[in-house]
Amino acid sequence: MTPIHFRPNTFFGRRAALASLVLLLLTLSLVLLQGGKEPLREVLPPMAVPAIPNNLSGLTWNAETGTLFAVANGPEYAYELSLKGEVLRSIRLRGFKDTEGITHVEGTLFAVVEERKGILSLFHIPADATEIDHDDVMRLELGKTRKKNKGFETVSYDPATRTLYTMREGKPFVRLAIPLDDQFRPDEIRTSPLPGLRVKDVASIVSDTDGTLWVLSEASSRIVHLDRDGRELRSFRLPIDTKAFQPEGITLGPSGKIILAGEPNILAIYEIP
Template sequence: MTTQTLTQDRLRAHPRQRRRLRVRLRSLGPLALLALVAGLCVQAYRLCLVEQLQAHWQNYRTGDTAPGRNVWLPGYRVTIDAKPIAPGLRNLSGITYDYDHDRLLAITNMPMELLVMNKEGDLEARYPLVGFEDTEGLTYLGGNRVAIADEDQQRLDVITLPPREQAILASSAQSITLALGLSHNNKGFEGVTYDTRNDRLFAIKERDPQQLYSVSGMLRSIQGPLNLTVTDLTAWVERGRYGRDLSDGYYDPRTGHLLLLSDQSMNITELDEQGRFVSIRSLRSNLGGLQQDAPQAEGLTMDKDGNLYVVSEPNLFYQFQKR
């Protein structure tokens, strides 16, 4: 396994580089040094580095305060690290667990396809998505139904998976549009996850600003009279800035907790039923045990055994298991 950590031996082996660095720093004037420090501080703020380090320290200091009632992300280790799903596959942007068939479903947005995979990340089937606009996330609703998040339109499309590989038409979907906090810079709904027990779907807006909504009565309204309740849960993600953006989420039915994925900050955070911070896991090489940083983590889910899955653009698959 490679590592990006520079050891003391390597530092001692490059005294000339250290001297060059000292000369460069001395050549900078006070204003230039101040600008450099200010730039580093701004970058740290943008990536929420201070908040992330505080969260990691809190987990290390307290440990799991409610074993069995938390997902507890620090307890997970990498078991499949950056496995390419298929040659030529790109723009992998979401993943969900199909508990009816004990398999994984994923989605791409250029070209737009729904993929069927096993839990080892092997591709088994591909369904072209026709007439959709910008497919970014998906979640399994049960009974072969899947909700797809359309980022540009801030629309949730519910489709039924055909029994065989074939095109899935947007015209056959039932949909709901949440035109809330519309953005014209491709920063709409990036992720979606579903709470089966309470028929509650969480829609996740990436940033500018980060937003989180729950839509209750989703399946009941599709199957019968319209009765939807939309709740703004944005305060949950504003309370603790652990991610620069929000790429996806997963609602864990065993704990009632919500996992949120950040691509830019390269982490996953766990929130409880009230949106309070519980735990954090890094997707960086030095903190997360990966061979390399996850380049652009876009999708997140868990299976019935509690295994955790992440997908990253262009076509990388990660599996994590509890120690």
């Protein structure tokens, strides 16, 4: 009798291989969206800063002084803090309104955004300053938004390119780049859309030393890391109680630590495992 040779069904074999590949890609995508299996590690759990009454918002790290600078609105103040959350001094921002974001530029120079006015201001905060008058600062009109309370909340500085960045809180998400000249005067604003940013809002941003961008979303309780072209590199869900802590400001501290601040008067520090 002639032996019968069975040939493997290449059609079903290919389908199984394709299904396995699709499953692998979906798994990898889920891992990336969740920032890997490990969440952010707490260095300093969310803690209240009693010396700040309310509405803590923007945050920036000053590597030159080794301290944090934050802004609050209603009343409008800037604060210098230690990494332990101690308020070292308070600076009244006279004539400012709805200060939501702050970034350290160089030396004693800082930039602050006022959301409702749609204004970015550049000014110095000397070591002995206790008050800054709005009439004495350099101002740049960013433009107001039609949506109530959905204007510019964010500002960050990239020293490698001498560029300030800001974004509106609401969609569509667009990044504004503002180059500074040798005298730190703002040049023409450049815009670039970020259609791939999958969050509900943008509360704060901070530029990394490699030119990438970290985005804090208060409504999504997430931190998203974008490459230079605005593509998502990774994403982390914040391990916080959103009823007690509404994160509004993000900055990168020493050793790459992620430092958050927010309402009512909360400071927290994390690191990536």
